[in-house]
Amino acid sequence: MCGILGIIGNYEVVGDIYRGLLSLQHRGQDSAGIITYSDRFNIKKGNGLVSEIFKEKNLSYLKGNIGIGHVRYPTIGGGKAEDAQPFYVNIPSGIIMAHNGNVINYTQLKKELEEVNLRHLNSKSDVEAILNVFASKLEKRGKVNIDNIFASVKEVYKKVEGSYSVIAYIRNKGLLAFRDPVGFKPLIYGKKDANYAFASESVALDTLGYKRIRDVKAGEAIFIDTNGKEYSKILGNKKHRPCIFEWVYFARPDSVIDGISVYGARLRLGKELAKTVKKLRLPIDLIIPVPDTSRAAAITLSEELNIPYREGLIKNRYIGRTFIMPQQAMRKMSIRLKLNPIEGEIKGKNILIVDDSIVRGNTSRQIVQLIKEAGAKKIFFASYSPPLRHPCVYGIDMQTRSEFIAKNKSIKDIEKEIGTDKLIYQSYEGLIKGVSGGENMKFCTACFDGKYPTPVDEKILKKIETERKMDKENE
Ligand code: SF4
Incomplete structure (x- = not known):
């Protein structure tokens, strides 16, 4: 469970990202990070609470009208500072990304990315795998335009198994948000004047005075370019099964998720x-x-x-x-x-x-x-x-x-x-x-009934158990 927030606007966004992350702090207290873009990527992340990591001097350094923030509870990985999100890759164009979710086939993706695509994953964070799959697909397509961005998200859907709500910024192109084909994790977006924000929960939009537009749909990608033009496309074809535990426990009571x-x-x-x-x-x-x-x-x-x-x-x-x-x-x-x-x-x-x-x-x-x-x-x-x-x-x-x-x-x-x-x-x-x-709505209820919305066999369960055991031993 993590919280993500991304803003593309016509003002210095770091203050809003900081305040938005405070309202998402309940989604993860292990680490936090913000990357903004001015004429370069400005990065600050570390282990701890939002209020502990970002001090006045960091905030004044995080300049730019575009930024992404993240609060984390660790999934794969032991919660080290280098696993804190967002992540950055240079090729193509310069991309930053943060996510909420868990990549089930992380090990296999890492192997493939390193051996076939000659990319190196430098952390144990699974968003680095999503980012590199996306970046390598986009790179192969040559031109960074909207068709190729959406086509690369579609490739991510094909390659990456598990749950992921993602916010990414492609340098000088725009802010991208997508939800995995099942739509496990929440992701909503809103608007204030000509500014757009994507967030894990509506409470972050409310706090910042953004008007909610709607939830990002399962399998949908939305792109806001640097001129404020909005593009959206459904790229996945699975049934929407949001995590029911969001309403039971995780989300803040003042949030509205998928209309509920x-x-x-x-x-x-x-x-x-x-x-x-x-x-x-x-x-x-x-x-x-x-x-x-x-x-x-x-x-x-x-x-x-x-x-x-x-x-x-x-x-x-x-x-x-x-x-x-x-x-x-x-x-x-x-x-x-x-x-x-x-x-x-x-x-x-x-x-x-x-x-x-x-x-x-x-x-x-x-x-x-x-x-x-x-x-x-x-x-x-x-x-x-x-x-x-x-x-x-x-x-x-x-x-x-x-x-x-x-x-x-x-x-x-x-x-x-x-x-x-x-x-x-x-x-x-x-x-x-x-x-x-x-309402006629279906959910992921796998932790109650064992019916996983994506293929999960005994091998995957054993592997996850082993990884968790190892993580605990290393804690
Ligand atoms: S309902 Fe349970 S199994 Fe499904 S995503 Fe939520 S916590 Fe996980």
């Missing part, structure tokens, strides 16, 4: 969950969300069940999201630092805790323990998404199969392991209905 409000989806997910909870007739006194993601679902759950909602867990805003912290030890430590219960609200009551999902179960166990220590009588735990059982091969670090708590365990066993009196999961139907709002 994230906050609206979470409110509906709470309503759907209420259907299951109602049937159980549990003696619940109070509903408490795990902040921040679960608030919306907990509110509608409380309304549907007519049971009070309270903020019983208070979050320290200055600790990062535990789900996207790479190391287990950091996760363990940070939950204690991150959440503190309000004892007066909890003591002597039967509490229903609401969370967005359960991955390994460690966070859930610690939250149950916190609530127990605050004096709750009974503790029930509800996840407004179904059991997670399958690894994501599209860029979400959900660990290897054996690490999913729900992989081979019964609900009773999970209840025991996390220490709750009752565990309730959202149904699969509830998940789809909640997110889609009844």
